Amino acid sequence: MCGIVGILGTDSVAERLFEGLKRLEYRGYDSAGIATLVDGKIERRRAEGKLANLAAKLASDPLPGTIGIAHTRWATHGAPTEDNAHPHIVGDVTIVHNGIIENFKPLRDELIAEGREFKSQTDTEVVAHLVDRELKAGKSPRDAVAAVLPRLHGAFALAALFAGEPDLLIAARLGAPLTVGYGDGENYLGSDAHALAGLTQRIAYLDEGDWAVLTRESIEIFDRDNNPVTRQIVASGVSPAAIEKGNHAHFMLKEIYEQPVVVAQTLRSYLRAVEQRVAMPQMDFDLGAIERVVIIACGTASYVGMIGKYWIERFARLPVEVDVASEYRYRDPVLPLNTLGVVVSQSGETADTLAALRHMKANGVTTAGIINVPTSSMAREVDLLLSTHAGPEIGVASTKAFTCQLAVMAALSVNLARAKGKLTPEEEADIVTQLTESPAAINAALAHDDEIKAMAGTIAGARDVLYLGRGPDYPLALEGALKLKEISYIHAEGYASGEMKHGPIALIDDSVPLIVLAPSGPLFDKTVSNMQEAQARGAQVVLISDAAGIAQAGENTIATIEMPQVHPLIAPIVYAVPVQLLAYHVAVAKGTDVDQPRNLAKSVTVE
Template structure:
């Protein structure tokens, strides 16, 4: 959610910021703005809607050597130019951009700013004026006032602050929200995501929570809350600007769907040693094997991936698995087992709901693993272990390749744990062999684009409602399939356990309602077919997605046969493409669905 880009020490700062904001569009936003200065003149420009609206307002007179920019996803106050960032203090001296949510902004306004009049409804406007009041009323320097504000603020934040009277410095701080410093030659940058500034630098410095950073063109100074200077090594981002280009694809989502077979092979390459064994930290494998219960903590698509992997993990390792929603688990923690092991699934590694659970489990002393696509992300740094997905940047808001990569990564880890425990099921399970077969099967499915596009035109072109049904793992795929359809095409879609239809849900079936049944399990397939017949008799239009060994004449989508506990990896592919074409045929922006953000960095 939201994005920050800043730079100090380079001409045409406005262009660097605009380019960076474009690269952060995937995070989701409803307004944008920037501030730049050359030390003599300042320019503040804000716009509602897309970044192109902001770009159109930038004239040739707008240039500078220092600046900050922001894309906003509304949390306090409606989307508008008044509420867009950067926010200016009422004395006109300070400019502030902010990601996150300030929980006590109303109390701060009452205690420190009772006589002030505000122009918008944001918590950020309160913060910039709070800092200004400390400078004016207490004679503090900008850094001192900023530091004092940080001690009274409660909530999540990533801040970038400029004082117009110090046109060579950006002050930065974060808590729970992501922010990085990028190191250049005679300039430095800041960004919510390294992707935003890869055209400027590949060298970055991480910022920890509750630190204050002073950034100038030739120096980066990190201090803790006590004012002690912290030395921290930089790292090289293992990404290239070309990784985030669409190439010939009309949308990132289609590109990322097509990349999934490559991701399967990449994971095999990264985690298989020269002898064909799993190459994962032995200590991690030992701790998972020694646990009496695995808790998978996740949100959204990652939550669905956890469910899709649950049966495989339990079958091969003989360890019970619970899959929990981060937003619920953190505030309603159940009675835990004696030796739990926590696995956090997160594409971005910055998911706020998951992080608040990780903070609690760390305090309780439980071991944890983050499985993420982003090296150096917050959940990666704070968990005891990390396994990277190596899926490449995922730009489209609707996650596709991260979902399949998470399941595949869990399969590889499962093989290592099962082998250590010498379970009977592990003797016949070779994750690398199965992922090779799956990669080939995925390629066959992504080649069915034209057929699936026609299928969508026939069944989903005008519908307002649709249902996916299945049993066992097929039910979990149905949940993910419905999520994809609803989030980018705005069709009211739901995934149901097929056997539950008669317990109430069948009342929603009307003439012409699309119902898509997923059948990959031999033991439950006949029952799901019976449920499809039940909805057909009530007027539903049905689509059957079945594996080739279970398919019958008339089934519309035939899946290649793969390991029975990994069918979700191929079954999900046509549902991703169905969602894609349903959105595209309606004329929507597939990559940037309304009201959604890629990285949910607030609870």
């Protein structure tokens, strides 16, 4: 979750460290801090809350120094207070940390028994004490870190700065991402390429268990057995401009409006318009031999999996299981041969999903990953990488990553269907046509932004909101409810519309808005029937449909949101737009922090 930046510079680094933190604030914003070396001594500035508070401290009490580390925190162990903010200093070492040290309690007890005193509630401070103990025993900084790393259990990325060592940073990763960057007389480290976008384009990703020794002239990398290794230096491809808001009020709104372009970019990798076929990257296994599909994801990505289940079962006639990643391993799942395990993740570092991927691979399952970061841990470990091309997504509530994941899931569904002999060339050509038209349909949906904004006030005062949908629109109802919860803090639930009469209808009264997703088509009449049951009990309905659907069922609603007429295949991609915009405008009306909602972070790298 947390964000880490480190710089070995040729001039003052505090301002650049702070800029790196700004690019990482999506990973956590409970507190932040920077530490540098000043005349060989560690100096530190920390602040509770968002980066603006740290900026105020740096303005009143500037921090010199040409080497430093910085951190923005999503709280795990310990409340989000200044005492618990990173960096943590013990003796001659200061540490920043992303992840969880699972065995911190016995380590802490051991250190307390030796007479050591702790100033925070964090697991991170344990690491600083352990390294300090090794330093006081006479070890060099690199030998001290090498001695401590095997004692740490869990998932972590660490960076360490040492008093009296003006040309040394040490970093390590296990289960959480970490990147090193190469400059001219300077070197860098960061949680991801975003952190280093303003510093360098030449980066290397540390592998699982790696640790690194950085000076201004060199970066030495070692594996978990302390053997020197070489990791490929690549171009990051991330520009600072790509992670700016431009003329939009929030990153979330910018990313909603980027969807026609990024969905088109994504589809361009999979559609062959001339041949009217859906292509896939080269793979080392036979899709035709697949007899079962398991899709694993968390949060919004899990709803992509649920929609994918409808598509794969319909087109490829394969049984599909969708599982929440955080539960998957713990129920001892049955994994027969000829299963394709598909993980879905924007970051490619989601801890629960990564653990599920490794569980599947350990049990001989062929794996594929629908992932937005091609250099991430998951992307490197799956048998088949299915890249989305959404670009950096900074808003915590996922928008463009969701629709790009849906586009790739549709491509996978078609390829499975063709490989299983369930799709004629004519049917595939029709699907290619529908997918090709989806960016224009998304653009048409965005044209209704103003009317969605105008009616958002009718939802903003609600305490509870319900969403309804049938078929693939049921997972979209779940996604709409999640978006509203995430950024407006209104309690919301999504239901399969036919399930309303089996309990949830008891919640209906005239204070509960009901958002109904009902594109015209084979499921429209059933959905509208369920909607009318709720209206008869006082529900205040917002109907999201096309012109034909609104003409048929728009009476007695408090609002309608008109979508373009689209093929049922691409309806979930297009209808994602109004639920995103509705959540956005309700949150703005309520005055909540749209891009950085409370208690959340973008990349969940802890279980």
